[in-house]
Amino acid sequence: MNEHLDQLAPRPLWRHFRTLCETPRPSGGEAALVARLEAWAEARGLAHDRDAFGNLRIRKPATPGHEAAPGVIFQGHLDMVAQANADHPHDFTRDPIETRVDDGWLRARHTTLGADNGLGVAAALAILEDEALEHGPLEALFTLEEETGMGGALNLAEGWLEGRYLLNLDSEDRGEVFIGCAGGADVVVEAQLPGAPLADDEVTLELALTGLQGGHSGIDIHKGLGNANRLLVRVLRALEAEEARLVAYRGGTLRNALPREAFATLALPAEAREVAEARVAELEAILRAELAGVDEALALTVSQAAAPADEALTAQASRLLVAALHAAPCGVERMSQEVPGVVETSNNLGVVSLEAGRFRLAALVRSLRDSATVDLADRIRALFELIGARVRVENGYPGWTPRPDSELLARFRRVHRERLGGEPAVKVIHAGLECGILGGKYPDLEMISFGPLIRGAHSPDERVELASVEEFWTLLRGLVEDLAG
Numbered sequence: 088m089n090e091h092l093d094q095l096a097p098r099p100l101w102r103h104f105r106t107l108c109e110t111p112r113p114s115g116g117e118a119a120l121v122a123r124l125e126a127w128a129e130a131r132g133l134a135h136d137r138d139a140f141g142n143l144r145i146r147k148p149a150t151p152g153h154e155a156a157p158g159v160i161f162q163g164h165l166d167m168v169a170q171a172n173a174d175h176p177h178d179f180t181r182d183p184i185e186t187r188v189d190d191g192w193l194r195a196r197h198t199t200l201g202a203d204n205g206l207g208v209a210a211a212l213a214i215l216e217d218e219a220l221e222h223g224p225l226e227a228l229f230t231l232e233e234e235t236g237m238g239g240a241l242n243l244a245e246g247w248l249e250g251r252y253l254l255n256l257d258s259e260d261r262g263e264v265f266i267g268c269a270g271g272a273d274v275v276v277e278a279q280l281p282g283a284p285l286a287d288d289e290v291t292l293e294l295a296l297t298g299l300q301g302g303h304s305g306i307d308i309h310k311g312l313g314n315a316n317r318l319l320v321r322v323l324r325a326l327e328a329e330e331a332r333l334v335a336y337r338g339g340t341l342r343n344a345l346p347r348e349a350f351a352t353l354a355l356p357a358e359a360r361e362v363a364e365a366r367v368a369e370l371e372a373i374l375r376a377e378l379a380g381v382d383e384a385l386a387l388t389v390s391q392a393a394a395p396a397d398e399a400l401t402a403q404a405s406r407l408l409v410a411a412l413h414a415a416p417c418g419v420e421r422m423s424q425e426v427p428g429v430v431e432t433s434n435n436l437g438v439v440s441l442e443a444g445r446f447r448l449a450a451l452v453r454s455l456r457d458s459a460t461v462d463l464a465d466r467i468r469a470l471f472e473l474i475g476a477r478v479r480v481e482n483g484y485p486g487w488t489p490r491p492d493s494e495l496l497a498r499f500r501r502v503h504r505e506r507l508g509g510e511p512a513v514k515v516i517h518a519g520l521e522c523g524i525l526g527g528k529y530p531d532l533e534m535i536s537f538g539p540l541i542r543g544a545h546s547p548d549e550r551v552e553l554a555s556v557e558e559f560w561t562l563l564r565g566l567v568e569d570l571a572g
Contacts, residue, residue, distance in 0.1 A: 156223025
């Protein structure tokens with residue numbers, strides 16, 4: 088499987104990426120890949136160790152004559168977002184990722200590709216085995232559980248890393264270099280809501296909102312893409328006029344991915360069924376018109392439930408829950424005044440579920456300002472506490488403060504001009520790069536982040552432009568050589 092990857096350029100990088108595709112590595116399930124990389128390092132005589140959390144470090148001494156050069160750390164995360172299309176069964180703990188080349192892009196078949204951050208990891212491994220490259224002391228830091236809360240970075244051992252410069256290889260735009268990022272926090276809401284049996288004259292219907300693109304809840308948050316939870320809650324709100332009560336709900340799969348699909352089970356009077364179905368058809372047309380040119384494939388359907396329900400939320404509990412979800416912040420909250428065109432603060436209603444009265448919401452707040460992260464998370468807490476829910480804010484991580492005058496950035500810009508021509512765009516990203524956390528633990532590190540062109544990250548539409556990977560490789564090798572000089 089994936090033999091075609093061995094024919095792509097640069098071959099050393101793609102050979103390692105094939106290994107990553109064929110070694111399952113969902114967040115929390117990276118153990119097999121860590122063991123494989125340790126064996127790879129052992130076979131090449133490269134020093135390797137792990138910290139208490141399990142983050143992996145592989146080291147390579149400087150090329151003779153370059154021992155005094157500043158140490159360089161390559162940093163990426165081993166885990167990938169595990170997303171598959173609803174009609175495609177895929178076990179991310181066992182099944183390999185199957186890839187295909189499509190008109191200059193690499194994609195996966197019906198699942199996320201894992202280019203985020205597999206290509207950064209593969210590039211670091213390829214550099215470590217490059218015997219033709221002159222370099223100073225090298226370290227490769229591979230963190231765990233980045234996609235589910237930055238666990239590896241948050242628990243990284245202090246006083247462990249030795250390098251002066253850190254190259255984060257987890258960015259997704261060619262011709263750009265990132266020098267700052269948003270911080271964030273998870274907001275988890277839970278409640279046990281009261282129910283009541285269905286009346287004799289009530290029927291059970293299924294609502295399904297599907298067809299959205301999905302995407303990254305940080306870098307795609309400003310694009311006007313549909314959020315399945317936001318949209319289906321809007322439909323539920325409209326159906327309250329027909330005395331609809333929630334039975335069950337399932338929407339989204341990850342708090343850091345824009346939800347592509349959401350499903351709800353409703354109970355309502357049988358006499359209101361035709362009116363509800365007509366209203367759903369009207370709302371589908373309205374939503375499709377609102378998302379025209381952005382999310383063209385939205386579909387909203389209603390059907391008889393496969394099995395009748397015995398109980399639904401009480402009318403009051405259903406109204407309060409739908410109202411709270413409808414009022415919850417979702418999407419861009421504020422644009423940055425200091426960095427034009429960049430989102431400052433946002434929230435993603437990532438995962439919503441209701442089963443047997445047990446409600447749970449997992450949201451992800453992001454901001455370039457740590458104070459704004461705290462404030463927006465507290466607003467969400469205040470809203471859901473009004474309906475008696477338990478709310479906790481966890482996995483908070485700081486933003487990465489830009490250092491536009493850093494020596495590392497100056498050298499990267501020079502290498503970019505010499506190797507590719509032209510100046511790179513210097514950017515700040517509305518996403519949670521691990522650099523913010525790493526900078527807090529190692530404040531003397533100078534850091535930049537760059538990578539190849541990746542689109543559709545965190546969704547089955549994830550793809551990487553092949554030509555940009557060659558440019559990325561050229562830049563990375565050139566920068567390592569420059570820093571050794």
